[in-house]
C-alpha cells in the first residue's frame with residue numbers, strides 16, 4: 278500500500294469551522310423555538326387548569342354558604358348571616374361576599390379590608406336557570422349561586438375572589454421554567470457544539486486540506502477516511518482526484534522538460550555550425566546587430582574581422598574533403614585560442630569566418646589580434662602527417678569609423694579582405710586602407 282505524507286491539519290473547530298458554528302446555531306435556534314413554544318403552551322394550559330380549579334372550589338364553597346344562609350334569609354336574621362359570612366371570610370383570596378333577597382335587596386355583605394368598594398352586584402340574567410354562574414375578569418372571578426330552601430328560591434349569593442395568588446403562582450412557575458429552559462439551552466449549546474464538531478471533523482479536515490493544496494500546489498497529500506459514510510466516500514473520491522492530479526502534474530512536468538530539451542537542441546542546431554562547433558551565420562547576424570547597438574549606446578569602438586582561408590580549395594582537391602573538414606576544425610580551434618573571451622568567432626560557411634570584437638581600447642588592439650590570428654593559422658598544420666598549405670587573409674572594419682550599420686560593416690570588412698587577398702594573402706587590410714587601394 279502506498280504511504281502518503283501525514284496531513285498536518287489544524288484541530289477541527291480551531292478555526293474555519295464556520296460549518297460547525299452555523300449548524301450549532303441553527304440547531305439551537307430550532308431547539309429554543311420549540312422550547313419556548315412548549316413553555317408558552319404548557320404555561321397557558323397550567324394557568325387555565327389552575328383557574329378552573331379555583332373556580333370549582335369557589336363554586337363549591339359558595340354552594341355550601343348558600344345552604345347555610347338560606348334559613349337566615351327566610352327568618353330575616355341578618356346578624357346570623359353576617360357572622361356566617363365572617364367565618365366564611367377565612368377562605369383565602371376572598372374579596373367580597375353579598376347575600377341578596379329574592380327581590381334583589383342586599384341582605385348581608387362582607388368585604389376584605391383594602392378591597393375596592395363595590396356596590397350591590399347585579400346577578401347575571403341566566404342565573405335562575407342554573408345552579409351557579411361564574412364570571413371571570415383579568416383580576417377576579419365571581420360565583421353567583423341561587424339560595425334555596427326546600428326547593429324554594431329565597432335569594433342570591435355572590436362570592437368575589439381575587440386571581441392574584443393564581444397570577445403569582447403562574448408567574449413563579451414561569452420564572453422557574455424560563456431559568457430551567459435557559460440552563461437546558463446552555464447545556465444543549467455545549468453538547469451540540471461538541472457533537473457537531475466531532476460529526477463534521479472529517480469534513481472540516483477535507484476543507485483544510487483543499488485550502489492547503491490550493492495554496493501550496495502540492496498534491497501528494499491525502500485526507501484520512503474516518504468512517505464509511507457519505508463524508509468517507511467523498512473523502513475517497515477526493516483522494517482519487519488528488520492522485521490523478523498528481524499523475525497529470527508529473528506527466529506534464531516531464532513533457533515540459535522534454536519540450537524544453539528539444540527546444541534547446543533545436544536552438545543549438547539552428548545557431549551552431551555542426552562541423553566546427555562555432556556559432557553559425559544565423560547566430561552571427563543577431564550578435565552583430567546586438568553588439569553594434571550596444572557599442573552605439575555605450576559609445577565604444579568595435580571591429581569586425583572577415584577571415585577567409587587561403588588555398589583551402591587546394592587542400593580539398595589534393596587531400597580530399599575529409600582532410601578539408603579536419604583542417605577547418607583545426608583552424609577554428611586555433612583561432613578560438615587567440616581571441617579574447619568577449620570576442621565572438623563564427624563560421625559563416627565554406628572557409629569563411631567572422632570575428633566580432635566589442636569594446637576595443639583602440640584600433641591597434643584589433644590589428645594586433647589580426648596578426649596573432651594569421652600567425653596561428655599559418656603555423657604548420659599536419660593532417661595524417663602531411664603538411665597543409667593553409668593560411669588566413671583578414672579584412673578589418675571599425676564601427677563607427679568605417680560603417681554605421683551591420684550590413685555596411687560586413688561589406689566593408691569583406692572588401693578589406695579582398696584587398697588583402699589582392700595584396701598577396703596571409704595578411705590583413707583595414708577597410709580605410711582598402712578604399713585607397
Ligand SMILES: Nc1nc2c(ncn2[C@@H]2O[C@H](COP(=O)(O)OP(=O)(O)OP(=O)(O)O)[C@@H](O)[C@H]2O)c(=O)[nH]1
Pocket residue numbers: 552585586587588589590591593597598599600601602605626627628698
Ligand atoms: N572540406 C570542405 N570543403 C568545403 C566546405 N564548404 C566549402 N568547401 C570548399 O571550400 C572551397 C572554398 O573555395 P575558395 O575559397 O574559393 O578557395 P581557396 O583555395 O581558399 O581560394 P582563395 O581564398 O583565393 O585562397 C571550395 O572548394 C568549397 O567546395 C566544407 O564544409 N568542407
